[in-house]
Amino acid sequence: MSAAATQAPVKSPKLRRIALLGSRAVGKSSMTIQFVENVFVDSYYPTIENTFTKPISHHGQEYTAEIIDTAGQDEFSIFNGKHALDIHGYILVYSVTSKLSFDMIKIIRDKILNYTGTDWVPIVIVGNKSDLHGQRQITTEEGEELAALWNCQSCESSAKHNENIGRVFELMIGEIEQSTNVPEETNKKECLIL
Numbered sequence: 001m002s003a004a005a006t007q008a009p010v011k012s013p014k015l016r017r018i019a020l021l022g023s024r025a026v027g028k029s030s031m032t033i034q035f036v037e038n039v040f041v042d043s044y045y046p047t048i049e050n051t052f053t054k055p056i057s058h059h060g061q062e063y064t065a066e067i068i069d070t071a072g073q074d075e076f077s078i079f080n081g082k083h084a085l086d087i088h089g090y091i092l093v094y095s096v097t098s099k100l101s102f103d104m105i106k107i108i109r110d111k112i113l114n115y116t117g118t119d120w121v122p123i124v125i126v127g128n129k130s131d132l133h134g135q136r137q138i139t140t141e142e143g144e145e146l147a148a149l150w151n152c153q154s155c156e157s158s159a160k161h162n163e164n165i166g167r168v169f170e171l172m173i174g175e176i177e178q179s180t181n182v183p184e185e186t187n188k189k190e191c192l193i194l
């Protein structure tokens with residue numbers, strides 16, 4: 001038998017599009033840059049929109065995460081339809097130091113569900129800035145209770161200290177895979193990797 005015949009077939013990575021949504025300055029860009037480039041930038045530059053790609057290995061399957069870091073939302077932002085049509089999963093980010101930002105992810109989820117016309121989409125709730133202990137306005141339990149209510153995953157993170165950032169994206173891939181509705185034709189863009 002030739003060496004080629006004994007080699008396992010190479011599985012193409014699956015493309016998964018993930019959007020980070022949440023109020024301004026909760027750390028969406030910092031989380032993304034920490035995950036993709038392993039750096040933390042202390043200064044604040046409001047985002048318009050950026051897309052990053054990064055390979056993720058999850059349960060023996062390779063994925064290419066296309067990560068869309070969006071401009072911060074407020075209650076007056078019009079939900080951008082393109083964030084609903086083409087996206088496999090949503091990371092809804094609040095800051096544990098801001099009750100307003102926690103309330104904002106509820107508004108954002110309502111807008112997503114309205115737009116998609118469904119009652120469930122893959123979501124991971126993330127309470128970022130967990131390093132700012134003295135400034136907390138939202139407890140870990142409040143985040144967990146909301147996740148239980150929405151039947152989704154949740155986690156707290158610190159982009160600053162690179163705590164749980166990889167986990168956020170792993171949870172997101174897990175939530176997406178759990179949803180049965182991921183059309184395989186979305187893997188076509190595999191040549192975009194890295």
Ligand SMILES: Nc1nc2c(ncn2[C@@H]2O[C@H](COP(=O)(O)OP(=O)(O)OP(=O)(O)O)[C@@H](O)[C@H]2O)c(=O)[nH]1
Nearest residue numbers: 025026027028029030042046047072129158159160
């Ligand atoms: N202490 C602490 N500061 C953080 C953390 N994550 C982000 N920051 C800071 O919070 C500020 C806002 O961070 P960004 O990542 O720009 O926030 P954003 O959500 O992308 O903001 P928009 O682009 O306006 O939507 C910056 O000064 C960051 O350095 C964190 O985990 N801990």
